[in-house]
Amino acid sequence: MEHTQKFDGSTTSDGNESADSDAGRLVGSDRVLAVLKELARYPEGVGLEEMTRVIGSPKPTVHRALSSLRRAGLADQNARGHYLLGDEFLRMAFAHHEARPEHVRIRPVLDELAARFGETAHYAVLDGHEIVYRAKVDPPTGAVRLTSTVGGRNPVHTTGVGKLLLSLQLPTSAAVEEWIGDEPLVARTPNSLCTAEELYRELEVTRERGYAVDDQENEVGVNCIALPVYAVSPTVPSGALSLSALTYRTPLDVLVDAVDEIRDVLGPLGRPHE
Incomplete structure (x- = not known):
């Protein structure tokens, strides 16, 4: 024995x-x-x-x-x-992080977006009921910056990147209910979507328009727009990019109006392909 x-x-x-x-x-x-x-x-x-x-x-x-x-x-x-x-x-941690293929390919995009908009650009992936930030670029100027960190986590249902990626995995209301399970979704702010019905409607809209938004749902005073990133697979997003902004500096409607500009910066990384 x-x-x-x-x-x-x-x-x-x-x-x-x-x-x-x-x-x-x-x-x-x-x-x-x-x-x-x-x-x-x-x-x-x-x-x-x-x-x-x-x-x-x-x-x-x-x-x-x-x-x-x-x-x-x-x-x-x-x-x-x-x-x-x-x-x-x-x-070991930094060597592993720097060697991730998606991190290497997405970094120039994050650099350009952060410089162009003067706000913070993230790249994040799904991990269960949370998203994990794999890369972050702060704007080159500005005294106030976001507290997010590489390796940090946030709930899927309160973040733009989380809802964007979830919308591609949960096509039905039944799938959303099963994903939520028995544990209630926690409200991070008064704007958080915490019921299966609310979340399903949001995911449906997200699929139709091809991008997700976070309207102060994870943190009061911060909003974001998120788009898929195809850095590894040509057909399945490896993660999502978000441009996160302080609401007083860059309101959500400004980010939404700039979605085509953000897509242009993403280029081929933002489109599925054969």
Whole structure:
């Protein structure tokens, strides 16, 4: 019978430590990964006491997880004794991100749109009920900028990119209801569309016009227009581009009026092809 070594020195049979004896408690590799993810929240570093409190495991156990990450170069310790993400982790993350084919191809488009409109351009993809930002370009000028980050997430139903991509996957009201499931959609602002009926109508309109809008549905004071991007497959969007703007600076109707101009900048990346 196989045994699996745990961080606290004990063993379990057949590798079922998480499912059987430690249900609800982080063990083994799950704990190491939880510590790694938590480190990302502290760019200035975090002490062992704070990490122990957040992770909810004994201090020696968390310390051993941190030591494992340090040996792999995925964590480091600064002069104050605080832990933070290691250079090797950052090297791998940035190298992987820069090598994504869609990121490389879409970046010049984002640069041009951000410079031309003086607003923020994003490229994002679907991940379940969330969208993930793969690239972001802020305008070259302007004191006020958006807080979105590469790797950051937002709900699908409150974002232009999310609704644009969802419209191509959920053609019927039944499909929308199934996608929503039993968990109610959360309203981020008073404008958020949170019922199956509202969302289906919005997706239907989005499919017909070929672009989506976010009318202050994810964040008050911010709107956007989103279009599909065909960076990998000639027929299926790899993600979506959004031009996100502060409403007082660039109202939504200005973005909508510029949709053809945005399509021109996208060029072949914005059209399905054989």
